[in-house]
Amino acid sequence: MAKPPDFNPLFQAEFTATLARLNAELEAAEKSVEPLLRRTPRHSWLSLAAHPDLSNAGALDRLAKLVTEYLNRDTTYALSLAELAVAVAEEMPDNSYPKAVMAQLRAHALKDLGKVLRTIARHEDAIDALLRAELLLEVHHGLYQDVVLIRLHLAFTYQEVDRYTEAFALIRECKQVFADYGDSRMVLIAGVTEGALLHRLAKYREAREAYMLLMLSAHPDLETEAALRKNIGLCCIELGDFVEAESNLLESARLYSNELGQPIEALRAQTGYGRLLIRMRQIERGIVQLKPIRRAFLRQGMPEEAGICALEIIEGLLTRNKPEDAERLARMVIAEFTRANLNNRAITALGYLTRAIGAKQASAPLVQNVREYILSLRTNPEREFLRRTTVSGSESEQ
Amino acid sequence: MKASNKPSVDTQAYELHFPRLVAVATSEFHIPKEEAMRLVHDLLVSSLFRLNPPGDLASSLDGALRTAAQRLAEARV
Numbered sequence: 001m002a003k004p005p006d007f008n009p010l011f012q013a014e015f016t017a018t019l020a021r022l023n024a025e026l027e028a029a030e031k032s033v034e035p036l037l038r039r040t041p042r043h044s045w046l047s048l049a050a051h052p053d054l055s056n057a058g059a060l061d062r063l064a065k066l067v068t069e070y071l072n073r074d075t076t077y078a079l080s081l082a083e084l085a086v087a088v089a090e091e092m093p094d095n096s097y098p099k100a101v102m103a104q105l106r107a108h109a110l111k112d113l114g115k116v117l118r119t120i121a122r123h124e125d126a127i128d129a130l131l132r133a134e135l136l137l138e139v140h141h142g143l144y145q146d147v148v149l150i151r152l153h154l155a156f157t158y159q160e161v162d163r164y165t166e167a168f169a170l171i172r173e174c175k176q177v178f179a180d181y182g183d184s185r186m187v188l189i190a191g192v193t194e195g196a197l198l199h200r201l202a203k204y205r206e207a208r209e210a211y212m213l214l215m216l217s218a219h220p221d222l223e224t225e226a227a228l229r230k231n232i233g234l235c236c237i238e239l240g241d242f243v244e245a246e247s248n249l250l251e252s253a254r255l256y257s258n259e260l261g262q263p264i265e266a267l268r269a270q271t272g273y274g275r276l277l278i279r280m281r282q283i284e285r286g287i288v289q290l291k292p293i294r295r296a297f298l299r300q301g302m303p304e305e306a307g308i309c310a311l312e313i314i315e316g317l318l319t320r321n322k323p324e325d326a327e328r329l330a331r332m333v334i335a336e337f338t339r340a341n342l343n344n345r346a347i348t349a350l351g352y353l354t355r356a357i358g359a360k361q362a363s364a365p366l367v368q369n370v371r372e373y374i375l376s377l378r379t380n381p382e383r384e385f386l387r388r389t390t391v392s393g394s395e396s397e398q
Numbered sequence: 399m400k401a402s403n404k405p406s407v408d409t410q411a412y413e414l415h416f417p418r419l420v421a422v423a424t425s426e427f428h429i430p431k432e433e434a435m436r437l438v439h440d441l442l443v444s445s446l447f448r449l450n451p452p453g454d455l456a457s458s459l460d461g462a463l464r465t466a467a468q469r470l471a472e473a474r475v
């Protein structure tokens with residue numbers, strides 16, 4: 001076949017050689033990386049930075065996959081893997097691959113390190129790693145797709161240190177660029193992130209709009225649809241749109257339970273439905289709905305989720321003017337959290353709530369505040385508890 | 399690189415997209431031909447090493463070229 005007029009044999013040869021080399025490295029890395037890690041004590045991994053089995057793009061790809069695999073299972077192990085990947089990428093001679101590719105490899109290793117550091121709440125270190133990654137890529141005009149991926153991770157991290165304005169700006173930029181690149185999966189991820197941030201900032205109307213837009217335009221898969229419906233339902237509760245809340249929460253629970261086989265997520269959606277019933281002042285129904293969910297979480301060894309569920313019940317009990325029952329339940333949750341060695345800050349906030357209930361000074365907004373605070377500790381375990389008080393119908397933070 | 403452990407661009411894709419993108423770069427973005435060829439080649443090579451391959455390679459490469467051309471133009475100002 002005749003080559004097109006713009007064909008360049010040297011470029012073509014370089015591309016073919018790079019492709020062949022990469023395929024060979026990927027194949028070799030599948031066999032060599034993990035055995036090498038197993039043979040080497042973890043505290044000595046950094047001494048492997050220049051090891052020939054690791055100094056290539058295939059091994060870095062393997063390490064990146066291992067980081068992802070271990071991120072939610074063993075963060076210490078994931079951190080060691082990510083630190084090793086950064087060391088390997090930095091040790092590789094600059095001429096190992098074309099310049100842009102070297103920048104990509106180093107930046108992606110730093111991005112993975114940033115991801116792990118964010119997961120273990122070392123947010124400032126995570127930001128530092130991600131900014132270093134961004135800097136490596138910025139000089140290469142063809143790597144903007146990689147730049148925006150790093151920026152999305154920066155946005156995730158900025159949220160955790162309350163840098164919301166920067167987070168929003170980055171998310172919106174990323175969403176636009178992903179759309180320009182026709183990357184619908186990343187548009188969806190950026191959109192969900194934007195909705196979640198609005199949700200977290202209690203901008204329920206805007207959050208619901210963001211989620212609904214994604215439902216209509218982003219062709220979410222079933223799992224994303226279930227998550228979007230749960231979030232739309234939760235926003236609708238706060239907006240007093242109980243009819244929409246009910247249909248979305250029930251559909252979310254059904255999808256998780258019947259279509260996706262994710263019983264824990266189904267329980268979370270059902271907890272949302274319990275919250276809806278409490279807010280609709282169908283207190284008894286709400287409590288009847290929530291009690292078995294709480295027991296199910298406890299049976300699953302998930303005391304924090306059970307505690308969140310208990311706080312929904314406590315809100316109902318306070319609304320029903322049963323402070324003694326509410327206080328008893330709050331004390332049980334403190335005991336469960338203490339036994340499970342959960343974050344002391346959560347226990348302190350629960351203690352504050354329990355005392356407020358005992359002093360007849362607790363209200364539904366205070367319970368909601370404690371619940372949101374405990375949830376926020378998952379991503380920011382050092383966050384301080386800000387006690388909100390209701391002053392003439394408006395909330396202020398102390 | 400993608401989850402299947404195979405790069406998302408192959409030689410066929412290179413042969414298909416290289417001339418098309420060079421034509422867009424020169425005609426639409428007024429990038430000199432030699433520079434356009436280098437830029438498009440770099441885009442295709444770097445797409446080999448991307449962790450999350452796009453759903454649609456052609457759209458992704460078009461977007462990459464558009465942004466690269468914009469950044470190139472900004473750098474020249």
